[in-house]
Amino acid sequence: MQTHFTEEDLKKPHIREADRVLRTCVHCGFCNATCPTYQLLGDERDGPRGRIYLMKELLESRDDDDRITEETRLHLDRCLTCRNCETTCPSGVEYHKLLDIGRAEIERRVPRKASERALRYGLRKALVDPQRFQALLRLGLTFKPLVPGQLRDKMPPAPVDAGTRPEGKRHTRQMLILEGCVQPGLSPNTNAATARVLDRLGIGLTPAPEAGCCGAIDYHLNAQDDGRARMRANIDAWWPHIEKAGEAGVEAIVQTASGCGAFVKEYGELLEGDPQYAAKAKRISELAKDLVEILRDEDLDALTIKQSRKLAFHCPCTLQHAQKLGGAVEDVLTRLGFSLTPVQDAHLCCGSAGTYSITQPELATQLRDNKLDNLEAGDPEVIVTANIGCQTHLAGAGRTPVRHWIEVVDEALK
Template sequence: MQTQFTDADLEKPHIQEADRVLRTCVHCGFCNATCPTYQLLGDERDGPRGRIYLMKELLESRDDDDQVTEETRLHLDRCLTCLNCETTCPSGVEYHKLLNIGRAEIERRVPRPAAERAQRYALRKMLVEPQRFKALLALGQTFKPLVPGKLRSKMPGAPVDAGQRPSTQHSRQVLMLEGCVQPGLSPNTNAATARILDRLGISVTPVSEVGCCGAIDFHLNAQQAGLARVRANIDAWWPHVEQGAEAIVQTASGCGAFVKEYGEMLKDDPDYADKAEKISALAKDIVEVLRDEPLESLDVQASQRLAFHCPCTLQHAQKLNGAVEGVLTKLGFALTPVQDAHLCCGSAGTYSITQPELATQLRDNKLNALEAGNPEMIVTANIGCQTHLAGANRTPVRHWVEIVDAALH
């Protein structure tokens, strides 16, 4: 794709990056074939190719150009950032990097209505602090009938009891990102992970200073706030990294995908570039740890028939499609086939709140595909997907490590 940036424009780092990404696109449109929003809406501007053109026009235009409107922002907002397009693209277009630039620019150029700004600010403040989120969740559950409908479906009943975490200290140590909403919505997930790792001779070292990975701020266009969280997490993890922690484990694939981007996001920060690169190299989804261990030693008694929903952040961002299925099959679980497994469920971080109509359509389509094989339970690898799918009150939905933990003999 040809671009028309001026020499002055190209002196700006974000325009240089946008120019690089834009020039890799060859207009083929293969991306639209696997884009969930394009499939639903049939509008070129709601597919990756159309959004790329919109962002090109946005970035090449002047600040006073009246062609840049709220309609441009609407089509960028509708993007799930599922990265299905990147998996499909034969040219290797790094669409998500262009999208980050485009969203930041449209936010600067076309201010949102007050109600939208308030909603996004509230989401950032409610979701990123675990203790605050737990308190608000408890309050919401108490007064659930009064909670707005699109938030009510996100509020599960009483979570599964987390049980005890192991106290044994092994020579092998890993860190674990506890997450911001997962401790409130599904506290058993991380506890189950610690118990499984303990069986394999691996201890989890808690690092209480680590908070939200930064993805919520970043993807709601508070990018500097997100980067501040990234730096704070690096500072908290670093002493443990220096002491030999062999991995930083994530049980939420959305967090894992973001932590693996730390090195790229801070590559130009002289104080953090090297540390961020190391943190990203150590970041592992729990399946990356388990698949390399002697799973036969777990003595799992698998009896349930499961359908696995592979989150976009696991298959498209982290390129771990098939990894969880491989581990579950090796452990003896029966997995049902899932048609169109590459498509997004509609959770996409806060998307199911900011774009509830599209998210609901995508969720229902995904559940139809997952339930076609009559599973006893749906399992997934990301708390956002888990909560979103469970909100339909159809087949039970859990994190896959909980099911493995429950089957330990």
């Protein structure tokens, strides 16, 4: 794609990056064929190719250009950032990087209404702090009938017992785990089940309570400086455990939510311009591993499954398109003896997409219902997934039970 940035424009790092990404696009439109919002709406501006043209126009224009309106922002807001288009693209367009730049620019150029700003600010403040979120969740469960529907559907039916979490320090092999921000409240058993399964494999989890939200919520709601601040705080919390030499150091940083995992793996790129944190961030990204990357390399014969269930696996976009781990969980579950039902259009997003299900509820509900129809076609006992956002979004329909896949493995080992 030809661009028309001035020499003065190209002195700005974000414009140079946008120019690089734009020039890799060849207008082929293959991306539209796998874009969930384009399939629903049929509008070129709601597919990746159209959005790329909108962002090109936005970034090449002057601040007073009257072509840049709230309509431009609407089409960018409707993007799920599922990155399905990147998996499909034959030219390797790094669309998500361009989208981050475009969204930050439109936010600067076309301010939101006060109600929209309040919603996004409220989401950032409510979700990113685990203690605050759990307090709000307890309050919401107490007064559940009064909670707005789209939020009420995401609440668990009742507080979940996480069970006993083994003491990890007794193992020579040690790993860190990102506890997450909303997952400890919505699904506390996920990380506890992870600790129990890893314990059976001789792997302990070193606690790092100072680590908090990965930063993705802030970053993708255009509070990018706040997102980077959370990245730095996590690096500071993990670094003392990483810099230890020899057997005392940790092998990996385990992520049980694929959305967090995808973001932590990008710390190195997102902080490469920070002289104080660039090298550390790169090392953090190298150590970040989704849980399935740990299990698939272990001797699974050490795990004796005492029960097998018929499962349908929903592979989150952040696992298959961002981390390129499509098929990995299915392989581990099959090796362990579980029966998996086939899922049509498994590459398509469920509509969760971080806070998308709250900011774009109508589109998110359509995508969720389409996804559940495909997941339930094989009549599974349970739907399993690898991301807390997908889990709560799909479960909110009140149809087939939805859980994290490691919980089902943990139960089958008991």
